[in-house]
Structures are given as C-alpha cells and as structure tokens.
Amino acid sequence: MHSVPERRKKVSIRTKILFGNIIVMIFLGLAIVALTIRIASMQKEVQFISTHDIQVHESVDQIQKDLLDMETGMRGFVISGSAEYLAPYDTGKARWQTDVNALAALVIDNPAQLRNLDSINSNIQDWTETGAENAIDYKRSGDTASLDRFFEQKIGKTKTDAIRQQLQSFKDTEMSLTNQRVEDLRERNASLIFFLYLLWLFVAIIAIAMAWFVSGSVIKTIRMVSSTIRQIAFQDGKLDRRIEINTRDEMMELGDSTNALLDSIERQNLRKDQVAEIATLLQEQNDIDSVGRTFMNHMVQVFDIPYGILYVRDKSNHLVKNASFADSAENFGRKEFQIGEGLIGQCASEARTMVVNQIPEGYVYIQSGIGQSSPKQLILLPVCFERTVVGVLEIGSFSLLKRSDIELLEQLASMLGVSIQSVNSRMEMEQLYSEAQAANEELQVQSEELNAQSLELLTMNDELKRSSNFKSEFLANMSHELRTPLNSMLILSQMLAENRHGRLNDDDISYVNTIHGAGNDLLNLINDILDLSKVEAGKLDIEMGNVILADLQLTIQSSFQEIAANKNLGFSVHIAPETPAWLETDGFRLQQILKNLLSNAFKFTEAGRVDLRISVQSTNAWGEQEITFTVADTGRGIARDKLGLIFEAFTQADSGTARKFGGTGLGLTISSSLANMLGGRIEVQSEDGKGSEFTLYLPAQRSLSHLDETIAAKQLATGNSLSAADPVSVAASEMPLSTAKLKGRHVLLVDDDARNLFALSHVLESLEMSFTIAHDGLECMDRLRSGDTYDCILMDIMMPDMDGFQAIREIRHTLQLSTPIIAVTAKAMKEDRDKCLEAGANAYISKPVQVQQLISIMVAQMKVEA
Structure with missing residues (x-):
C-alpha cells in the first residue's frame, strides 16, 4: 500500500x-x-x-x-x-x-x-x-x-x-x-x-x-500521469509503481486519485487471480464430493475464513451436508435440512444472502491446537444456477467482512452453482447415454417397421387425395350441369306464378307453385351436397365477425313464424338475461346451422311447439364461457339406438320405403361439421315419442366490454344493427327496386343455353328493357366491336369457343370498356365468384337466378336513381 x-x-x-x-x-x-x-x-x-x-x-x-x-x-x-x-x-x-x-x-x-x-x-x-x-x-x-x-x-x-x-x-x-x-x-x-x-x-x-x-502546466502534469500509467501497463500488469506529482493544483488530486485507483485494482486483481484459480480447479472435478472439498479448501484461503460448511440439494429436495472446513468433531453440524427449515433451509427458500452479526455465546466454537473461540459473523449464501437454488454455503469469520468481500463471495457461490449443475448434468448424461445405447437397438428395429408402415400410409394418402380431387371436380361440374336447366325452370315458374296477364286459373297457379317449390328443393339439395364437399375438402371459408344476438333473434323469428302458423305449432325465440349482447363467430354459418336444426324440428313435429333458447354457461372452473343455442321440440323424438347415427350423411329419420318425412339426410351432417369449424359442437338429447333437444355450443366472446353492450343496445334501438347474414344478400334484399328506371335500358345477354336465354329475355321484357343476344364470347366481342353501346352485360361463364372469363378480360383490357358486367353462371363455388371479379366483372350471381336479386344488382351497377 x-x-x-x-x-x-x-x-x-x-x-x-x-x-x-x-x-x-x-x-x-x-x-x-x-x-x-x-x-x-x-x-x-x-x-x-x-x-x-x-x-x-x-x-x-x-x-x-x-x-x-x-x-x-x-x-x-x-x-x-x-x-x-x-x-x-x-x-x-x-x-x-x-x-x-x-x-x-x-x-x-x-x-x-x-x-x-x-x-x-x-x-x-x-x-x-x-x-x-x-x-x-x-x-x-x-x-x-x-x-x-x-x-x-x-x-x-x-x-x-x-x-x-x-x-x-x-x-x-x-x-x-x-x-x-x-x-x-x-x-x-x-x-x-x-x-x-x-x-x-x-x-x-x-x-x-x-x-x-x-x-503548459496542465499538459506537463497529464503527460507525467500518462507516462506513469503506460509504464505500469507495459510491465506485465505489475502495479507497484506510483505517480509522483509536484504541482500544487488539481493535477495533484488527479495523481492521488490515480494512485488510490491503482491500489484498489491491485487488490481486485489479486482476488480475481485467486477466483480464477478456484474456477480452474472446479472444472477438473468429476463428482459432487470433490467439487465441495476443493471449493471449501481454497475459498477459506482467499478470505482468511476459519470455518465453513456446504450443503447440496439432492433429488428429494433436501439440503445434504457435502463438505466442511475446520469441523470440531466428526459429526459436527446437521447432516441435512429441508427447504425452509432453519437458517440453512430459509436461505434456500428465499434465495438470498443472510448475514448474522449478533451470535450468542456458545453458539459454535472454532478450535485450533492452542484454543477455541466463537465467530463474530455468520454468512449464509444461496448457491444458485439460473435462479434455481442447488445448495447453501455457510461461513463463519472472526471479523466483520466488507460489503465488497460479501459480493465476491456471492460471485463465488454462483460459480460453484454452475460447477455443481455441470457435474450433475454430466453424470445424468452419462447415465442417459448408457440407457440410450441399450434402447438404440430396439429403436432401430421399430424404426424399420415404422418405415414400412409409412410407405403404406403415403400410398394410401395419395390415393385419398386423388379420390378427393376427383369428387370435388365431379361435384363442381355436376352443380353447373344441374343449375343450368334449373335456372330457366325457376325463373319461368316464378313468372308464371305472378300471372300478370291473368291467363292461369287457381289450379294452374298451384301447379306452377309446386314446380317452383320442387325446383327450390332441388337447389337446396345441390347446395347441401356442395357444402358437404367443401367441408370434407377443407375449402369452406369461415369469416368471423360480431353477431348481435338480438338481431339474430328477430331474423330467426321472422323466418319460421309463418311455418309455425301453417302447422298450428307454438314457436318462440328466447334470450336469457345474462347472455352477452355480442357473439364473435361466422354469422352466415351460424344461421345455416340454426335453420337446419329448426327445419328438422318443424319437419318432425306435428303438434305442440318448437322453441329456440339462447343462453350462456361456464364450461370449467376458470370461468370460460360458451353460448348455447337449444332447439327443443315436442315431436316424435329419436330412438336411443339411432342417436349415434343421425349426424352421418344421408341418414333418414324413417328409412322405410314409404317414408312420411322427406329430406336428404345431409342437414345434420353439415351442421355438425360447421359447428366444429366454428370451434363448437352439437349435442342431442331425445327419447322416442317425447321430442328432441339439439344444443349448439359456441365459444363466447371473452373481450366483450360493457361499452360494447351499450353500443349494441343503441344500434338495436335505432334500427342500425347489422344482420348476421351475408352482407351482399342483405344489401340486395333491402335495396329499393327502381324497376321503372330500368325501362328503355339496353342489355347485352350472352349465354349459349337456349333455355336460359328464353327465361332471362322474358324477365327483361317484363321490365320493358331492350336486349341483344350473343350465343358465345366471340359473338359478344363482335357486337361490341361494331360500335353498339349497352347499359349492362349479362355474361354466362361456361360457353364454347370463348368462355365468359376470357370474354370479360378482352372487354376490359382489349376494348377498354367500362360497361357494367354481371356474371350469371351456374358455377357456384366461392373460388368461381372470386375468378369472375378478378377477371373484371362488376357483380356475380349464381344460377338459378333470383329475379329480385338480379333486378337489385342491375339497379346498383347501372346506378339507377331511386
């Protein structure tokens, strides 16, 4: 010094x-x-x-x-x-x-x-x-x-x-x-x-x-200080040289501070060398006992500590005595502690350093050959590895240690924790390696068997993919072929049912309505088959959004009120008071499920009533909630032996040759699949002759706030709530039909099917609109190149020579025309609609065409004023 x-x-x-x-x-x-x-x-x-x-x-x-x-x-x-x-x-x-x-x-x-x-x-x-x-x-x-x-x-x-x-x-x-x-x-x-x-x-x-x-006076002193520091730096880390200052200004203080810093660094370097020596020795040990003995023997030399003991945590979470220094007898100190027991256990439990300065007389004696004495201070340090306590170190000292010494002891304890964990991991790895070698031969045998099975599964998977693709293509093509004749049948039957010229009697109108109803049943069958195909192929899109339950209540009520009245059945839709105002799901698919369940309930109920109850329930102890939609009826019920079969495709309630209740047997299958895609499920309770209860469970919206409910209530009060149905369909159904404004408009009708041309031409004539017919895309392009102008183009997609997709692209890119184009096609898959819009069509409508929907789209695209 x-x-x-x-x-x-x-x-x-x-x-x-x-x-x-x-x-x-x-x-x-x-x-x-x-x-x-x-x-x-x-x-x-x-x-x-x-x-x-x-x-x-x-x-x-x-x-x-x-x-x-x-x-x-x-x-x-x-x-x-x-x-x-x-x-x-x-x-x-x-x-x-x-x-x-x-x-x-x-x-x-x-x-x-x-x-x-x-x-x-x-x-x-x-x-x-x-x-x-x-x-x-x-x-x-x-x-x-x-x-x-x-x-x-x-x-x-x-x-x-x-x-x-x-x-x-x-x-x-x-x-x-x-x-x-x-x-x-x-x-x-x-x-x-x-x-x-x-x-x-x-x-x-x-x-x-x-x-x-x-x-000059400042630089002279600074140069002297720098020269001294360089000399110290170039002397292989020796810090015995000190700076001498002769000036009587602040530079004298700089020299004194530098000398004090050198003294501190010299002490720290000595401790670091000793710590590095301990770290090197610990790395050479192969078992926990040798790690503890080596650490204790060298640690007490660094700090001149006369007493120390190390406890290591075993697999049973007990702190077991591992090594000690200066024991006064063979059985000195307890052999083990539990976590939280005594100061040793409490130090491990809290994972913090504990310093005891007030030690009672006779608490412990440190002996030598000429006498014994009690320590002045006890220090307990947790030995940690990545915030996990793996042991506790207790030391006793005749003098009070400085804070810097305690901090260095904490660093040594942390280093000891790494060594203990490293030795334990190495021992476990050696044990696992020997076990792994024994199991490796068995795994090799199993691996060969799994490889053979994998090849078989891959072959089966390829066959399933080819079968699924073939089925999807077949269903899409069959949908187009079925919708094309169905389109003309529905349009013409609807026009005949209107009986504008008064030529049909009541029986004729009844026959026409029967034809139109049969066509709608056929259309529903096609839609069910397509939905089932898309669900199985994983191509059905789910569009999540906020659904107002009160709005859903009004929609369901209005949809089935007339059916209930016709069958003299009671019908109600009830929402429990504690139910949230919003539900986050796909509103269109939710309505599709509920309408399928209610349609089945009305179909199999001849007397009594059908009810829809909406409520909320907790599903587990953590408070997670589900919204329940229960469709209850007083109908014929389902036998217990058939409850497991009703969700299978094409399963009928009465499977005899003379069935009283019709249906495709696809409604419940599609509903169950849609419920799974929405994150929910459908459960059924029924007894033969006592009615049925179908319950749809959907996850509730967890982030719903009181403000959301207030906004929803205001929207319902003002009539501005959003319907959960398809927004395009809602807009088309609510749009005012300014059919008078369509009078005199000129339409280019492009279709290769004579039946569709016949049906659509009669619709346009009834609206007093003029039209020109083109039988394919090439004829359409010829008429547009001739200079004729049209207010709208009704474009079929599946046509020979030049299909509708190519014709729309030619109109947009080659002729550079902005005339509104409405794609009217029997291709009803979602990707078909996207392809039409990407090609340049302004709107899309699938066959069979709903006349009111077609009129609404023409009004919107030709910007006809109301």
Whole structure:
C-alpha cells in the first residue's frame, strides 16, 4: 500500500484560466470602446455628406430650374403675347432669390463659394432687370422695333449663358468637395480596419500566451500521469509503481486519485487471480464430493475464513451436508435440512444472502491446537444456477467482512452453482447415454417397421387425395350441369306464378307453385351436397365477425313464424338475461346451422311447439364461457339406438320405403361439421315419442366490454344493427327496386343455353328493357366491336369457343370498356365468384337466378336513381 503526502494548493487551474480570460476581455473591451468612438465619427461624416452635400446640389439644380422657368415664360409671352405664358416667369422670379439665400446658408463655411454665389446672384438680378423685364415691357407696349433690336443684340442670351456657366462651375466645385470628403472617409475606414487587425493580433498574442502558460502546466502534469500509467501497463500488469506529482493544483488530486485507483485494482486483481484459480480447479472435478472439498479448501484461503460448511440439494429436495472446513468433531453440524427449515433451509427458500452479526455465546466454537473461540459473523449464501437454488454455503469469520468481500463471495457461490449443475448434468448424461445405447437397438428395429408402415400410409394418402380431387371436380361440374336447366325452370315458374296477364286459373297457379317449390328443393339439395364437399375438402371459408344476438333473434323469428302458423305449432325465440349482447363467430354459418336444426324440428313435429333458447354457461372452473343455442321440440323424438347415427350423411329419420318425412339426410351432417369449424359442437338429447333437444355450443366472446353492450343496445334501438347474414344478400334484399328506371335500358345477354336465354329475355321484357343476344364470347366481342353501346352485360361463364372469363378480360383490357358486367353462371363455388371479379366483372350471381336479386344488382351497377 502506497501513501501520498497531503499538499497545499497554491493556484488552481480554474484561477489560471480565469486570469487569462480576464486579460483578454480587458483588451477586447478597449477595442470595442475605440471601435465605438470611430464608428460614431464615421456616422457623423456620412450624415454630413448625405444631408449637406445633397442639399447643396439640389439647391443649385433648383436655381437652374428657376432661371429656366423665367427664360421660358419670357420667351413664350414675347412670341404669343398671351399673359398665360408669364406664369412660369412670375413663379421663378418670386422663388430664385429664396433659393439663392438657402444655398448661401449651406456654403457659409466656404468663402470662395460664397463669392461665386454673390456673382451669380448679381448676374441673375441684372438679367432680370435689364433683360427680361425690358423684353416684357416692349411686348406689352407693342414696341416691336425695340423688341427686335433686343433679340438681335442677344443681350439676354449672353447673360443667361454666363449664369449657366457660373452655376455649373459652382456645382462642379461642390462635387469635387463631396468626392474629397468621400475619399477622406475611405482612408479613415482603411485606417480603422488596419487598427482592428492590429488590435486583434495583439489580443490573439495575449490569449495564446495565456493559454500556452496555463495548458503548459496542465499538459506537463497529464503527460507525467500518462507516462506513469503506460509504464505500469507495459510491465506485465505489475502495479507497484506510483505517480509522483509536484504541482500544487488539481493535477495533484488527479495523481492521488490515480494512485488510490491503482491500489484498489491491485487488490481486485489479486482476488480475481485467486477466483480464477478456484474456477480452474472446479472444472477438473468429476463428482459432487470433490467439487465441495476443493471449493471449501481454497475459498477459506482467499478470505482468511476459519470455518465453513456446504450443503447440496439432492433429488428429494433436501439440503445434504457435502463438505466442511475446520469441523470440531466428526459429526459436527446437521447432516441435512429441508427447504425452509432453519437458517440453512430459509436461505434456500428465499434465495438470498443472510448475514448474522449478533451470535450468542456458545453458539459454535472454532478450535485450533492452542484454543477455541466463537465467530463474530455468520454468512449464509444461496448457491444458485439460473435462479434455481442447488445448495447453501455457510461461513463463519472472526471479523466483520466488507460489503465488497460479501459480493465476491456471492460471485463465488454462483460459480460453484454452475460447477455443481455441470457435474450433475454430466453424470445424468452419462447415465442417459448408457440407457440410450441399450434402447438404440430396439429403436432401430421399430424404426424399420415404422418405415414400412409409412410407405403404406403415403400410398394410401395419395390415393385419398386423388379420390378427393376427383369428387370435388365431379361435384363442381355436376352443380353447373344441374343449375343450368334449373335456372330457366325457376325463373319461368316464378313468372308464371305472378300471372300478370291473368291467363292461369287457381289450379294452374298451384301447379306452377309446386314446380317452383320442387325446383327450390332441388337447389337446396345441390347446395347441401356442395357444402358437404367443401367441408370434407377443407375449402369452406369461415369469416368471423360480431353477431348481435338480438338481431339474430328477430331474423330467426321472422323466418319460421309463418311455418309455425301453417302447422298450428307454438314457436318462440328466447334470450336469457345474462347472455352477452355480442357473439364473435361466422354469422352466415351460424344461421345455416340454426335453420337446419329448426327445419328438422318443424319437419318432425306435428303438434305442440318448437322453441329456440339462447343462453350462456361456464364450461370449467376458470370461468370460460360458451353460448348455447337449444332447439327443443315436442315431436316424435329419436330412438336411443339411432342417436349415434343421425349426424352421418344421408341418414333418414324413417328409412322405410314409404317414408312420411322427406329430406336428404345431409342437414345434420353439415351442421355438425360447421359447428366444429366454428370451434363448437352439437349435442342431442331425445327419447322416442317425447321430442328432441339439439344444443349448439359456441365459444363466447371473452373481450366483450360493457361499452360494447351499450353500443349494441343503441344500434338495436335505432334500427342500425347489422344482420348476421351475408352482407351482399342483405344489401340486395333491402335495396329499393327502381324497376321503372330500368325501362328503355339496353342489355347485352350472352349465354349459349337456349333455355336460359328464353327465361332471362322474358324477365327483361317484363321490365320493358331492350336486349341483344350473343350465343358465345366471340359473338359478344363482335357486337361490341361494331360500335353498339349497352347499359349492362349479362355474361354466362361456361360457353364454347370463348368462355365468359376470357370474354370479360378482352372487354376490359382489349376494348377498354367500362360497361357494367354481371356474371350469371351456374358455377357456384366461392373460388368461381372470386375468378369472375378478378377477371373484371362488376357483380356475380349464381344460377338459378333470383329475379329480385338480379333486378337489385342491375339497379346498383347501372346506378339507377331511386
């Protein structure tokens, strides 16, 4: 340990710097004062030039103007004889004397110019009295001879020329004086600039001198400190050299602080070397016992600690004695502790360092060959690995340890934890490796068997994929082939049912309605088959959104109220009070499930009632909730032996040849699949002859807030709630049909099927619209290229030669036409709609066409005003 004698400061660096800056500022102040005086003098000179000289020049010009006005007025009067020409003469005569006096006041400090001005004054007065006045009098008296003689002798002209020369000479003299003043001002400015440069040079020399003096004393000391530090750095880490400072300023404090830092670093390096030695020794150990003994033997040497004991956590979570130092007997100390038991167990439980300074007499004795004594301090440190306690270290000391020593002990404990964990992991890995070798042979045998099975599964999977793709393509094509004739059948039967011309009797209308109903049943069958195909292929899209349950209640109520009335059944839709106002799900698919369940309930119920109950229930102890939709009926019920079969495809309630209840047997299958896709399920309870209860369970919206419910209530009160149905369908059904505005519009109808052309043409005729028919895409392009214009194009997709997709692209990209195009096609898959819109169609409608929906789309696309 090196000590530095205390020194008395004489002059600080701050004082030196302030003294130099004060001197510089004094000289700068003197320069500013001199500069201010000189600038004030220059301002006076500039002001004199700008006021006095300019006024002199202006006065000379004014006298010249007065003389010119008098001469011009006199000549005008002599020539014309009109007194009006004497106005300039009179003005100049009345003013010239005043101007001369003003000019004399300005040049009163210049005797030469005053004499010149007196001569000019005399000449002007003489010209006025002997020249101008005489000529005017001759003219007034009509003495033409005297007037001619006056002009022949040029008496007036000679005098005015002389006066002009005198004024010009006077003016030139003043101009030369002005130039002289400007030149003098320029020379004095140059002198001032030279003075400023000289003063700046003087101040710079003073400042540099002061800076050189102050920085010299500072740099000299800093260089000495740096040199000493470099010498220490290049001596292989030896820190025995210290810095000696002779100056009496802050640099002396820098040297003392550096020496103190070197002392601290020397102590820390010694401890680090000892810790590094312990870490190296611990890495060489292969079992827990040797790790504990090695750590204890070297740790007590580093800190001069006379007592220590280490407990290690075993697999049963007990702290077992592992190693100790300076035991007084063979069985000294407890063999093990539980977590939380005693100070050892509490230290492990809290995972924090505990320091005990007040140790009772006789608590523990540390013995040597010549005596024994109690420690002054006990320290318990948790031995951790990644925040997990793997042991506890207890040490006793005769003196109180410093905080830095305790922190270093904590670092050693952490390092010990890594070593213990490393040894345990290595031992476990060795054990696992031996077990893995034993199991490896068995796994190889199983692996060969699994490879053979995998090949079989891959082959089966490929066959299933080919079968599924074939089925999807077959269903899509069959859907198109079935929808094409069904389209014309539904349109024409609907038009016949309207009986606009009154040609059909009631029986005919009943037959037509039966045909239309059968067509709708066939359409529902096609839709069910397509939905089932899309579910099985995993291509059914789910669009999640917020569904207002009160709005859903109104929709279901209105949809089945008439069916219930026709069958004389009671019907209600009830929402429990505790049910949330919103549900996050696919509203369209939810309605599809509920309508399937309700349709089945009405189908199999002949008396009594059908009810839909909506409520909420908790599914587990964590409070997760589900929204339940229970469809209960008083119908025939389902036998227990058939409850497991009703969700299978094409299963009928009554499977005999003379079935009383019809149906495809797909509704419950599709509903169950849709419920699974929405994250829910359908459960059924029923007894034969006692009715049935089908319950749909869907996850509730967990993020629902009171504000959401308030907004939903307001929307319901104002009638602005959103329907859960398909937004396109809702918009089409609620849009006002301005059919009168469609009258006279021209439509291009493109379709290769004569039945569809026949049906759609009758629809357009009923709307009093004109139309042109094209039987394929090529004919459509020919009609558009001919220059005919159309308000709308109804485009079929499946056509020979050029299909609808290609025709739409040609219209948009080749012909660059913006005419609204409505794709009317039997291809009803979702990807078909997307393809039509991507090709450039404005809207899409699938066959069989709903007449009101088609009219709504035409109204919207042709922007017909309501």
